[in-house]
Amino acid sequence: MAEATIKRNQAEEVKALQDTIYVIGGKWKLPIINSICNGNKRFREIERSIPGITTRMLSRELKEMEMNKLIKRTVYPDSPVLVEYESTPYCKTFGNIILAMIDWGKEHKKYITEQPEQAS
Amino acid sequence: MAEATIKRNQAEEVKALQDTIYVIGGKWKLPIINSICNGNKRFREIERSIPGITTRMLSRELKEMEMNKLIKRTVYPDSPVLVEYESTPYCKTFGNIILAMIDWGKEHKKYITEQPEQAS
DNA sequence: GTAATCAGTATCACAGAGTATACCAACTAC
DNA sequence: GTAGTTGGTATACTCTGTGATACTGATTAC
Numbered sequence: 619m620a621e622a623t624i625k626r627n628q629a630e631e632v633k634a635l636q637d638t639i640y641v642i643g644g645k646w647k648l649p650i651i652n653s654i655c656n657g658n659k660r661f662r663e664i665e666r667s668i669p670g671i672t673t674r675m676l677s678r679e680l681k682e683m684e685m686n687k688l689i690k691r692t693v694y695p696d697s698p699v700l701v702e703y704e705s706t707p708y709c710k711t712f713g714n715i716i717l718a719m720i721d722w723g724k725e726h727k728k729y730i731t732e733q734p735e736q737a738s
Numbered sequence: 739m740a741e742a743t744i745k746r747n748q749a750e751e752v753k754a755l756q757d758t759i760y761v762i763g764g765k766w767k768l769p770i771i772n773s774i775c776n777g778n779k780r781f782r783e784i785e786r787s788i789p790g791i792t793t794r795m796l797s798r799e800l801k802e803m804e805m806n807k808l809i810k811r812t813v814y815p816d817s818p819v820l821v822e823y824e825s826t827p828y829c830k831t832f833g834n835i836i837l838a839m840i841d842w843g844k845e846h847k848k849y850i851t852e853q854p855e856q857a858s
Numbered sequence: 859g860t861a862a863t864c865a866g867t868a869t870c871a872c873a874g875a876g877t878a879t880a881c882c883a884a885c886t887a888c
Numbered sequence: 889g890t891a892g893t894t895g896g897t898a899t900a901c902t903c904t905g906t907g908a909t910a911c912t913g914a915t916t917a918c
Contacts, residue, residue, distance in 0.1 A: 628776055632769055632788055634843025635836065639768060641846065644905070645759060649752055656748055661865050668752055672907065677866060698915050701865060708849070715842060716755065718834040723754025725831065726761065764875070781895050792877065797896060818885050821895060 641686070642712065646671055646679050651709055652716050654689060659702045683709075761806070762832065766791055766799050771829055772836050774809060779822040803829075 642648055646668070653667045665676050680703065683689045688709040694700040762768055766788070773787045785796050800823065803809045808829040814820040 628773075628787060629789075630844075631776075631840050632772065634840045634847065635769055635772055636765075636790075637843040637846055638839040639765060643765070645756075645763065646906095648759060649755055652752065652755055653748075656751075662863075665865095667748060669749075670756075672909095673866070674868090674908090675906065678905095698864070711842060711845065714838040715835065718838050719758040720751050720754045722831060722835060723757040724750075726757055727754065729828075766876090782893075792879095793896070794878090794898090795876065798875095818894070 638715070642715070644679075646675055647683065648712070648716055648719065650676065650679055650683065651688065651705065651712055652720075654703055654705045655710065655713070655716075659704065661701060661703070664703065758835075762835070764799075766795055767803065768832070768836055768839065770796070770799055770803065771808065771825065771832055772840075774823055774825045775830065775833070775836075779824065781821060781823070784823065 642651075649668045649671070650664065653664045656667070658664045658667050661676070661680075664680075665671060665673060668676070680689065680691070684691050687706055690704050690706055692702045692704070694702070762771075769788045769791070770784065773784045776787070778784045778787050781796070781800075784800075785791060785793065788796070800809065800811070804811050807826055810824050810826055812822045812824070814822070
């Protein structure tokens with residue numbers, strides 16, 4: 619097998635991987651994307667759907683993701699102002715990653731709960 | 739459609755997602771796993787294959803991942819001591835996630851380079 | 859009146875993730 | 889000798905991601 623080719627692809631792949639990690643890195647971006655893709659639109663709604671997140675983090679991440687065109691924020695300035703978030707088509711390209719990670723998490727839980735406890 | 743069911747699954751999925759993020763979170767774990775799965779075995783080899791990583795971070799992450807049974811470290815105490823890292827079957831369960839992320843990174847690059855530059 | 863909801867913002871604070879740099883002991887190559 | 893490789897450790901430092909808490913102004917509900 620062509621060694622050189624393998625090496626070249628490796629470098630490319632590491633870079634692609636690092637790019638992805640850069641964009642969706644951190645504790646909250648994927649859960650937020652997931653929540654919005656699941657149909658949650660309102661700020662408090664999203665907040666409630668993600669255990670552990672604080673108002674501050676949600677606000678910050680939403681802002682960043684809006685700048686990166688991952689989500690769209692719409693304000694309806696009716697009597698009680700209404701704000702809605704939706705995912706963009708670009709955002710939906712994370713679908714496979716999120717699904718793979720949810721699967722892994724579920725398998726991992728099985729794996730952990732099946733294993734007898736190990737003393738170190 | 740059954741609202742209640744959807745809600746329950748959502749909560750479960752968020753948790754699974756968060757678990758996964760917890761295990762492979764940070765800047766380096768996935769690149770390291772990827773590198774080792776690609777056949778890199780030696781410390782310096784892995785180090786060179788991941789642009790930007792420092793000796794210290796690699797050392798720390800490898801140690802942690804060894805504790806978590808994601809990789810196996812073998813020492814061959816011949817004249818020049820030889821150390822080899824390999825991925826465990828458990829580690830390979832990240833395969834789908836990593837592939838999905840590499841794909842995304844590549845598409846993202848296309849997307850970025852195709853877009854005309856936007857002034858803010 | 860009081861409380862609650864919505865969509866956030868403002869501060870403060872901190873652990874720990876990540877960086878930079880130097881160094882070690884053993885060995886090889888020249 | 890000197891330089892280079894391997895497999896790391898040690899030290900010091902930065903910095904930012906994250907958390908905790910409180911608060912705002914508008915509106916609705918009782």
